[in-house]
Every structure is written in structure tokens, then in C-alpha cells.
Amino acid sequence: MRAIQITQFGGPEVLSEAELPDPVAGPGLLLVDVTSAGVNYADTHTVENSYLARATLPLVPGAEVVGRTPDGRRVVAVTQNGGYAQKAVAEEHLALDVPDAVTDAQALAVVVQGLTAWHLLRTCARLAAGESVVVHAAAGGTGSLAVQLAKAYGAGRVIATASSKEKRDLALELGADTAVDGNPDGLKERLIEANGGRKADIVLEMAGGPVFDASLAALAPFGRLVTYGMASRVPATPLAAAQLMGRSRAVVGFWLAHCLDRPGMYREPVAELLAMTAEGRLKPQVGGIYPLSEAARAHQDLRARRTFGKLVLDVTR
Structure with missing residues (x-):
């Protein structure tokens, strides 16, 4: 099968096309003939081995796929790497049927980034009606969905941040x-x-470094800052307990991997998001579809902040 493989850690330049044996689905696993694979910012960390979960070589990156099962079902699934390939293996309970009205790219946007946005607001921040929400990188894959979900779930004021006027206009x-x-x-x-001159109730933050520091400083008493990424690759200023206690603030970390095997934290939210998408109530943004052979270019564009919404690899090309 055609796949994108890395044999050394590094930047986009280490992503190269290779012919590899087809994976084999053992007990509890599902073989998927992949039509589209999602690209996430976390993939850029995996490729350079700087993510929370350490990687081993050789490696086929990619944590989400859409494709057909041997019995003809069209599914979207989370994988433990291996997604940038014509065939991938996923745990059966992590594969959901995709409604006909939902495109491959939309399904890929929902299964990781949509689910992340859902948990940031519901599980971590516990958004209450009328609260203000800051969404950083609001034109990105997770941010663009978090803006929409925050409004749908009753936020009083949604404040988006983005690096360009075009991206800020999209968030609006x-x-x-x-x-x-x-x-x-x-x-x-x-x-x-x-x-309006008031500090924010909730901040969804994924850059780390000085953006984290500024976000915490802009947090109201009883506010919650949810940190779910480290895109800047710069550490934030260390926190002391008194800094939180003295202003009644909370910092909550989130990593999607902890949701995958917990009852009610994966299948049900993803099904809700797929239904919202099929009904037109949620509009995942597709920022680019690249041939499988151009995975390196997708990573370059993502790291250079030239993209918005969801990036997808068309595995049929």
C-alpha cells in the first residue's frame, strides 16, 4: 500500500512516500480502506517526537481516517497513528458510521477537533449560559468549531483571536x-x-508560552483557562498555587487521548456532532485538501499558519 512514513524525527522534510505491507486487523480491530486522512497540529509534534505520547520509528503518522470497512460501511475512526496510508487499522469501538450528508472532510473535522472543542466547553470549562468565552486560533480546526459550539451552548460573548484579518473575519x-x-x-x-472592560470567564488556549501567560492574566475570578496545546513550542511561565488561589482562577489541562476509552466521552459526543453537521447546524471549515504525496506541504502550511479549518489528505490521489 502507499503510505507516508518517517524513519527519522524532524520537520516536514522527513515525511516521505513509501510502499508498505498492508496492516492486519487482529481481534477487536477494524481494517479501513482509507479515502481521506485528517491532518492535525499534533501530527507535527509526533513527527518531531515532541508530543505528550512519545513515538517510535519507523512511523506512519495520522490519527484519524474516513473510509470503507470490509462489509462496505463508510466510517470515520480515530487511529493510533497509521492514518496517512491507503489502509489503516482502528479499534472497532472508535469507528462510527458517517451520515450520507456529511463529507469526508467534515467527518474528519468532527472526530478529533470537533470532539476536542466539545470537551473543552462541556467537560473542562463547564460553560454556563451567559459566560464569556475566548477562543484562540479561532479560524483553525478546533477553534472554528469551538466558536460555533460556544454560541450553540449559550455563551454570552464569544471573543475570537486570530493572526490575520481574513481569519478574524471568518471567526465573525x-x-x-x-x-x-x-x-x-x-x-x-x-x-x-x-x-467590555471585564475579564473573561473562559479561555480556550492552545499556543502556550506568552499567549498562555496573557490569557491567564485576562481571566476573571472563578474563570477557567483550558490549555490543550503547545503550538508555540515555548513553555509558559511556571505557576504557583497562590497565583490561582489569590484570584480564584482555575487552569485545566486537556488531552483527547484520555476520552477515547471512557464511557460517554467519545461515541456519544461524536454522534451528536455528526448529526449537527448533517443538519447544517454545525459547519466544519475545510481549509485544504492535499494529495497523499503532499503530506509534507500540508505540514509546512500548517506550521507556517497559512491555513484555516481542517486540513485533509486525499488518499486516492
């Missing part, structure tokens, strides 16, 4: 009440001003 089109530049310089002040 998706339902954000206002959008500001995400540059960390002066970010605290811009967030407070965008919230």
Missing part, C-alpha cells in the same frame, strides 16, 4: 461576537477591552 462569520489580533504583545488588554 461563524458567530464570534468580536475578533482581535492574537499576537501576545498587548493581548491581555485587547481581550479585556473586547469583553
Whole structure:
């Protein structure tokens, strides 16, 4: 089968096409003939071995696929790597049927990034009606869905951040009440001003470093900052307990891997998001579809912040 494989860790340049043996599905596993594979920012960390889960070589990256099962079902599934290939193996309980009205790219947007946005708001931040929500990287795969879900779940004011006017305009089109530049310089002040002079109740943060620091400084008493990424590859300033206690703030970490085997935390939310998409109530944004052979270019574009929404590899090309 055709696949994208890495034999050394590094940047996009280590992604190369290879002919590999087909994977074999053992007990409890499902073989999927892949039509499309999702690209996530976490994949860029996996390729350089800087993610939470350490990787081993050789490796076929890719944590989500859409394709056909041997009995002809069209499914979307999370995988433990191996997605950038014509065939992939997934645990049976992590595969869900895709409604006819949902495209491959939309299904891929929902299964990891949509599910992440769902848990950021529901499980971690426990959004209450009327609360203000800051969504960083609001034109990205997770951010663009978090903006829409925050409004659907009753947020009072959604404040989007993004690196360009085009991306901020997209966030506004998706339902954000206002959008500001995400540059960390002066970010605290811009967030407070965008919230009518008040600090924010909830911040969804995935950059780390100075963006994390500014976000925490812009958090109201009893506010919750949910951190779910480290895109800047720069560590945040270390936190002391007194910094949280003294202002009644909470910092919550989130990693999607902890949801996959817990009852009610995977299949049910994904089914809800797929249904919302099929009905047109949720609009996953597709920012680019690349041939499988151009996986390296997809990673380059993602890391350079040239993209928005969901990036997809067309495995049939």
C-alpha cells in the first residue's frame, strides 16, 4: 500500500512516500480502506517526537481516517497513528458510521477537533449560559468549531483571536461576537477591552508560552483557562498555587487521548456532532485538501499558519 512514513524525527522534510505491507486487523480491530486522512497540529509534534505520547520509528503518522470497512460501511475512526496510508487499522469501538450528508472532510473535522472543542466547553470549562468565552486560533480546526459550539451552548460573548484579518473575519462569520489580533504583545488588554472592560470567564488556549501567560492574566475570578496545546513550542511561565488561589482562577489541562476509552466521552459526543453537521447546524471549515504525496506541504502550511479549518489528505490521489 502507499503510505507516508518517517524513519527519522524532524520537520516536514522527513515525511516521505513509501510502499508498505498492508496492516492486519487482529481481534477487536477494524481494517479501513482509507479515502481521506485528517491532518492535525499534533501530527507535527509526533513527527518531531515532541508530543505528550512519545513515538517510535519507523512511523506512519495520522490519527484519524474516513473510509470503507470490509462489509462496505463508510466510517470515520480515530487511529493510533497509521492514518496517512491507503489502509489503516482502528479499534472497532472508535469507528462510527458517517451520515450520507456529511463529507469526508467534515467527518474528519468532527472526530478529533470537533470532539476536542466539545470537551473543552462541556467537560473542562463547564460553560454556563451567559459566560464569556475566548477562543484562540479561532479560524483553525478546533477553534472554528469551538466558536460555533460556544454560541450553540449559550455563551454570552464569544471573543475570537486570530493572526490575520481574513481569519478574524471568518471567526465573525461563524458567530464570534468580536475578533482581535492574537499576537501576545498587548493581548491581555485587547481581550479585556473586547469583553467590555471585564475579564473573561473562559479561555480556550492552545499556543502556550506568552499567549498562555496573557490569557491567564485576562481571566476573571472563578474563570477557567483550558490549555490543550503547545503550538508555540515555548513553555509558559511556571505557576504557583497562590497565583490561582489569590484570584480564584482555575487552569485545566486537556488531552483527547484520555476520552477515547471512557464511557460517554467519545461515541456519544461524536454522534451528536455528526448529526449537527448533517443538519447544517454545525459547519466544519475545510481549509485544504492535499494529495497523499503532499503530506509534507500540508505540514509546512500548517506550521507556517497559512491555513484555516481542517486540513485533509486525499488518499486516492
